[in-house]
Amino acid sequence: MSEAGYHIAILGATGAVGNRILEQLEQSTIPVKSVKLLASERSVGKQLNFKGEPISVELAEPDAFEGIDIVLASAGGSVSAELAPEAVKRGAVVVDNSSYWRMDERVPLVVPEVNPEALRQHQGIIANPNCSTIQMVVALKPIQDQFGLNQVIVSTYQAASGAGQSAIDEVIAEAQAYIDGDRAIMNDDAHILPVKGDVKHYPLAFNLLAQIDVFEDEGYTHEEYKMIEETKKIMLGDPKATAIKVTATTVRVPVIIGHGESVYFEVADKSATRESVQAAFAGADGVVLQDDPDHQIYPQPLLAEGSRDTFVGRVRRDLENEGAFHAWIVSDNLLKGAAWNTVEIAEQLVKDDLVHVPEQASWK
Amino acid sequence: MSEAGYHIAILGATGAVGNRILEQLEQSTIPVKSVKLLASERSVGKQLNFKGEPISVELAEPDAFEGIDIVLASAGGSVSAELAPEAVKRGAVVVDNSSYWRMDERVPLVVPEVNPEALRQHQGIIANPNCSTIQMVVALKPIQDQFGLNQVIVSTYQAASGAGQSAIDEVIAEAQAYIDGDRAIMNDDAHILPVKGDVKHYPLAFNLLAQIDVFEDEGYTHEEYKMIEETKKIMLGDPKATAIKVTATTVRVPVIIGHGESVYFEVADKSATRESVQAAFAGADGVVLQDDPDHQIYPQPLLAEGSRDTFVGRVRRDLENEGAFHAWIVSDNLLKGAAWNTVEIAEQLVKDDLVHVPEQASWK
Numbered sequence: 001m002s003e004a005g006y007h008i009a010i011l012g013a014t015g016a017v018g019n020r021i022l023e024q025l026e027q028s029t030i031p032v033k034s035v036k037l038l039a040s041e042r043s044v045g046k047q048l049n050f051k052g053e054p055i056s057v058e059l060a061e062p063d064a065f066e067g068i069d070i071v072l073a074s075a076g077g078s079v080s081a082e083l084a085p086e087a088v089k090r091g092a093v094v095v096d097n098s099s100y101w102r103m104d105e106r107v108p109l110v111v112p113e114v115n116p117e118a119l120r121q122h123q124g125i126i127a128n129p130n131c132s133t134i135q136m137v138v139a140l141k142p143i144q145d146q147f148g149l150n151q152v153i154v155s156t157y158q159a160a161s162g163a164g165q166s167a168i169d170e171v172i173a174e175a176q177a178y179i180d181g182d183r184a185i186m187n188d189d190a191h192i193l194p195v196k197g198d199v200k201h202y203p204l205a206f207n208l209l210a211q212i213d214v215f216e217d218e219g220y221t222h223e224e225y226k227m228i229e230e231t232k233k234i235m236l237g238d239p240k241a242t243a244i245k246v247t248a249t250t251v252r253v254p255v256i257i258g259h260g261e262s263v264y265f266e267v268a269d270k271s272a273t274r275e276s277v278q279a280a281f282a283g284a285d286g287v288v289l290q291d292d293p294d295h296q297i298y299p300q301p302l303l304a305e306g307s308r309d310t311f312v313g314r315v316r317r318d319l320e321n322e323g324a325f326h327a328w329i330v331s332d333n334l335l336k337g338a339a340w341n342t343v344e345i346a347e348q349l350v351k352d353d354l355v356h357v358p359e360q361a362s363w364k
Numbered sequence: 365m366s367e368a369g370y371h372i373a374i375l376g377a378t379g380a381v382g383n384r385i386l387e388q389l390e391q392s393t394i395p396v397k398s399v400k401l402l403a404s405e406r407s408v409g410k411q412l413n414f415k416g417e418p419i420s421v422e423l424a425e426p427d428a429f430e431g432i433d434i435v436l437a438s439a440g441g442s443v444s445a446e447l448a449p450e451a452v453k454r455g456a457v458v459v460d461n462s463s464y465w466r467m468d469e470r471v472p473l474v475v476p477e478v479n480p481e482a483l484r485q486h487q488g489i490i491a492n493p494n495c496s497t498i499q500m501v502v503a504l505k506p507i508q509d510q511f512g513l514n515q516v517i518v519s520t521y522q523a524a525s526g527a528g529q530s531a532i533d534e535v536i537a538e539a540q541a542y543i544d545g546d547r548a549i550m551n552d553d554a555h556i557l558p559v560k561g562d563v564k565h566y567p568l569a570f571n572l573l574a575q576i577d578v579f580e581d582e583g584y585t586h587e588e589y590k591m592i593e594e595t596k597k598i599m600l601g602d603p604k605a606t607a608i609k610v611t612a613t614t615v616r617v618p619v620i621i622g623h624g625e626s627v628y629f630e631v632a633d634k635s636a637t638r639e640s641v642q643a644a645f646a647g648a649d650g651v652v653l654q655d656d657p658d659h660q661i662y663p664q665p666l667l668a669e670g671s672r673d674t675f676v677g678r679v680r681r682d683l684e685n686e687g688a689f690h691a692w693i694v695s696d697n698l699l700k701g702a703a704w705n706t707v708e709i710a711e712q713l714v715k716d717d718l719v720h721v722p723e724q725a726s727w728k
Contacts, residue, residue, distance in 0.1 A: 024694045039505035151685075155519035155626035156616065157572050173541050199659040207666040208521050208617065208624045210678050210692045215657035219680040228683070245684040249692065251521065253572065256619050262613040262626075274583065293579035296564040302571040314574050317581040320609040321515075328537070328574045328613065347478040364432065 005031030006355060009092070011035035011083065012075030014046060014228055015167045019071050019096060020339035024308075028343050030070075030350050037285035037322045038064055039075070054351045062086035068342075069355055071095055072342050085363035087296055088124030093355050095126050095345045097338055102127040103228060106362050109136055109233045111341060113139045113285040114346045118237075119345070119354055130154050131337025132223070132250065133230040137330045138310045138336065140265065142284035143277065144235060144244075148268030151324075152243040154227065157260035158212060159301060160193065160204060162333050167192045167204075174205035175254070194252055209252040223250040248317060251324055258301025259337065261329040270323040277325050281312045286336070291315050299330035307332055308340045309351055369395030370719060372710075373432045373456070375424055375447065376439030377401035378410055380529045382459060382701035384415065385436050388672075392432075392707050394714050402428050402556055403439070407600045414596055426450035433719055436706050437461055449727035451486030457719050459703055459709045460489050466491040466594060470516050470726050473597045475553045475705060476712045477649040482601075483709070483718055487725035495701025496587070496595040496614065496623055497522050502674045503693045504629065506648035507641065508599060508608075514687075515609040518591065519618045521624035522576060523665060524568060525548030531556045531568075532620055538569035558616055575615040587614040622665025623701065625693040634687040638679060641689050645676045651701070655679050663694035673698055679700065685717070 008025065012018040025032065035050045036058035038123040047054040055146060058064055060079065065071065065087040066147075073080050077100035079089070084094045084101065103109040108118035109127045114137050116264045119126060129137070143149055160171045170192050177186040190201040202209055207295060213222035227248035231240035236243050253260075282289040291313040299311035310331040318324035331337060349355050372389065376382040382403070399414045402424035409620045413417040422428055425442065429435065429451040437444055441464035448458045448465065454482065472482035473491045473684040478501050493501070500518060507513055534556050541550040556671040558575040566573055575587035591612035593603035600607055617624070631641075642659060646653040654663045655677040663675035673694040682688035695701060713719050722726060 017452065060432075123584050147374075152515060153628050157521065158618065172543055176543055179536055179540055179543075194660070198660060202664060206618065206620050206692070208619060208622075209625070209664065210626075210662045211660060215660075218676065219655075220683075237450055242684070247628075247682050247684065247690070249628075249678065249690055251626065251692075253521065254570065255572060256570050259617065260574070261573075262615065264517050264611075264628075289582075293583050296558070296562060296575060297580075298574045300566060300571055300573065302567065304576065314583065314613065317585075318611050319582065320606070320611065326611070326613055328615075329581065330572070 005033035006069040006350070007034045008032055009036040009038055009065060009071045010069045011038045012070055013048060013057055013072040014039045014043040014077070014300045015074055016161060017041050017074040017334060019048070020334050022048060022050060022075060023340055024335070024339045024343040028058070028347055029054050030347055034328070036064065036068065039056060041200055065090040065092050068092040068241045069261050070347060070349070071097070074338065074342065086126050088357055088363040091357055093122070093124055093126070093349060093357060094274070095128060096355070097128045097340050097342050099130065099226065101125050102240055109230060109343050111137055111234055112344045115140050115234050119348060119352060122354065123175070124227065124357040124363055128342045128345060129230045129234060130223070130226045131162055131333040132158060132261065133234070133343050134225050134337050135259060135261060135310045135331035136227070136233055136261055136284050137234050139281065139327065141282040143265060143267060146280045149244050149265060150268055151266040152231065153264040154248045155262045156248065156250045157255070157332055158250060159257050159259055159265060160252065161254040161257050163196065164261070165192060171204050171254060171256065173202045179207050204252055205254050207254065212250040212252055255301050257306045257332055257334060258330055260301060261347045263327050263329055264324065266321065266324045272323060274317045274325070278315050281315065281336055286310055287312055289313070299328055301330055304330045304332050306335070308335050310336055365390045370714070371431055371561060372396055373400040373402055373429060373439040374419055375402045375435055378403045378407040378411060379438055380525060381438040381698060382700045383412070384431070384698050385438060385706055386412060388699070388703045388707040389436070392604050392711055394711055399620040399668070400428065400432065402630070414532070420541045424619040429454040429456050434459070434711060434713070436711050438702065438706065447520060448489050452721055452725060452727040453481065455674045455721055457488055457490070457713060459491045459706050460625050461706050463494065463590065465489050466493065467603055473594060475501050475598055476708045479598050483712060483716060486718065487643045488721040488727055489647050492702065492706045492709060493594045493598060494569055494587070494590045495526055495697040496522060496625065497591050498701050499623060499695035500591070500625055500627060501595055501598050502601070502650045502690065503645065503676050504618035506644040506651070507629060507631060509646045513608050513629060515630040516595065517654055518612045518627040518682055520612065520614045520628045521619070522614060523619040523621050523623055524616065525621050526623065527557060527560065535568050535618060535620065538567045542570050568616055569618050571618065576614040576616050579658060585614060588612045621667050621696055621698060622668045622694055623697045624665060624690055627691050627693055628688065629683070629684065630688045636687060638681045642679050643684050645679065650674055663692055666694050667695055668694045670699070672699050675698055
């Protein structure tokens with residue numbers, strides 16, 4: 001630690017998540033000595049405020065990391081692949097929001113409420129999990145701890161903002177075209193979703209797209225494999241572990257901010273009841289139980305927007321499978337699903353005195 | 365059968381479903397001798413066209429059913445409770461779209477592709493199932509037949525039109541307010557959803573409402589019990605049967621027409637493969653397999669709108685549970701989910717020569 005705090009760089013500072021990382025850093029407990037904003041050439045010179053002071057965006061290049069203690073990165077996989085090791089070489093610890101490093105055995109994949117101890121093994125790069133994974137494991141952690149977790153089957157309802165600002169703009173334009181009765185314009189507006197780099201694009205407004213990320217083996221999407229493997233790496237320490245069965249169907253819905261998840265889960269302790277499961281959720285870090293059917297209280301994306309918490313409701317025991325339950329989980333995918341979890345990892349690193357690159361680090 | 369065809373009455377003719385029943389009847393194989401349109405007082409005198417001829421709406425009252433052979437009803441539970449027996453007393457067979465009669469032991473609950481034989485037991489009233497149930501059982505019928513079905517876990521993504529025209533209008537108004545940046549107006553616009561008769565109302569535009577119909581025991585909604593009990597009554601003949609475990613989480617999404625369903629199912633025949641399951645779907649009546657990940661082909665509400673078919677895609681074997689699979693099922697909730705299934709039941713009654721009320725009918 002530098003004398004009065006940490007020198008922090010935000011890589012990809014101008015994106016929807018980068019912006020929110022800056023906001024979350026302002027509100028965090030991390031003692032900040034300086035903030036450097038890094039992005040690609042076309043954003044250089046733009047200004048963003050940190051605690052009332054304007055900061056100019058600088059070019060993201062290897063030497064920009066000289067003197068930096070912590071890098072908070074949200075610049076996409078290819079940029080992180082190239083620049084994260086460069087930052088580590090220069091002594092910085094990188095918390096990376098892209099999917100590039102998540103399955104690397106040298107890289108802890110961390111949700112501070114779930115597996116903070118994994119940070120102790122870091123070699124300079126720490127990965128922030130996928131948005132839909134984070135909110136699910138935060139909610140399921142108290143269940144795993146108190147009742148043992150055998151199986152998880154999740155169907156997601158994911159917001160457009162998970163695909164970036166351009167996807168948000170596209171859905172809003174499509175929705176206006178739909179309201180105006182112009183389906184042709186609506187179809188013309190689809191350039192990004194379901195997946196920016198894929199061949200075909202479809203409107204999401206007033207529609208459902210059962211494809212998030214590209215298709216891979218067995219008809220599963222990359223997003224579905226992320227949810228399966230990341231959940232296992234975070235909860236069990238190994239993406240191929242079999243102690244908990246995990247499966248996912250991921251669907252993009254016409255919501256701007258806030259992912260919903262319908263989760264079926266089976267616990268080992270068959271004495272678990274609806275009430276004891278609700279109590280476990282209510283007592284967990286980062287979780288807010290919103291579950292009062294008599295008063296129509298249940299999690300909603302519009303209500304979760306802007307909050308760091310993960311909201312859990314509609315808790316029910318399965319009526320035919322002993323030890324099985326259902327829950328409805330909602331969180332702001334840009335905050336707990338991205339910016340806040342990234343900053344929270346950095347807070348945890350500071351708290352545990354882990355803001356240093358070990359001698360034997362692979363990338364040093 | 366009357367000499368040149370059947371005298372048909374549409375009860376609730378002016379609603380979103382009633383309108384579509386008239387359209388579907390125009391296109392059906394039923395020999396129609398006359399069509400009578402019935403509705404409540406405020407719609408009397410309105411005109412609708414049938415095969416180019418204008419027909420005036422008349423008052424729905426008991427004597428309006430004199431001389432009618434078939435009643436296609438979509439007027440809500442309380443109206444059906446009162447008027448369906450009156451129609452039967454006057455010799456008409458009633459196909460009812462409300463939920464009122466569905467669990468009555470004297471009333472067959474029918475999806476013609478799944479349990480047409482149940483019609484043979486009718487006593488004058490036949491119930492049309494819930495929209496979200498119909499598309500699921502149509503898709504799962506070939507699976508039950510070919511592989512045996514042990515378990516179904518469904519999460520729904522249900523369109524606003526399931527709650528009627530006023531819900532559609534509300535979501536469109538809310539979406540415009542959201543686009544215009546006025547969240548206060550958006551909240552003010554919520555008067556119907558999630559449930560017309562319930563205490564609180566929330567915006568659905570760019571949001572998710574994990575409540576369809578009112579809450580009942582154990583934290584389940586009435587819609588969830590409908591899906592569980594109707595599926596069992598249709599597929600097993602008894603709403604409390606245990607040969608197939610069925611559970612549901614039902615969620616309203618900001619789509620206007622077309623319900624989506626993420627369905628996990630376990631079969632008895634463990635030799636079932638992804639390919640044999642896909643082939644079963646492809647060969648089933650009323651089902652269209654839309655499942656080509658390599659070309660980004662999967663069911664979408666905007667593509668299903670206006671079709672009588674149920675679309676199935678994203679078929680995958682579960683990677684950790686033997687004999688378990690996933691599918692994504694989409695159908696036009698106003699057609700196969702309501703108007704078309706109602707008319708299709710009437711077609712089946714005509715085909716099987718069942719358009720008569722038996723002597724021993726309860727309501728005669």
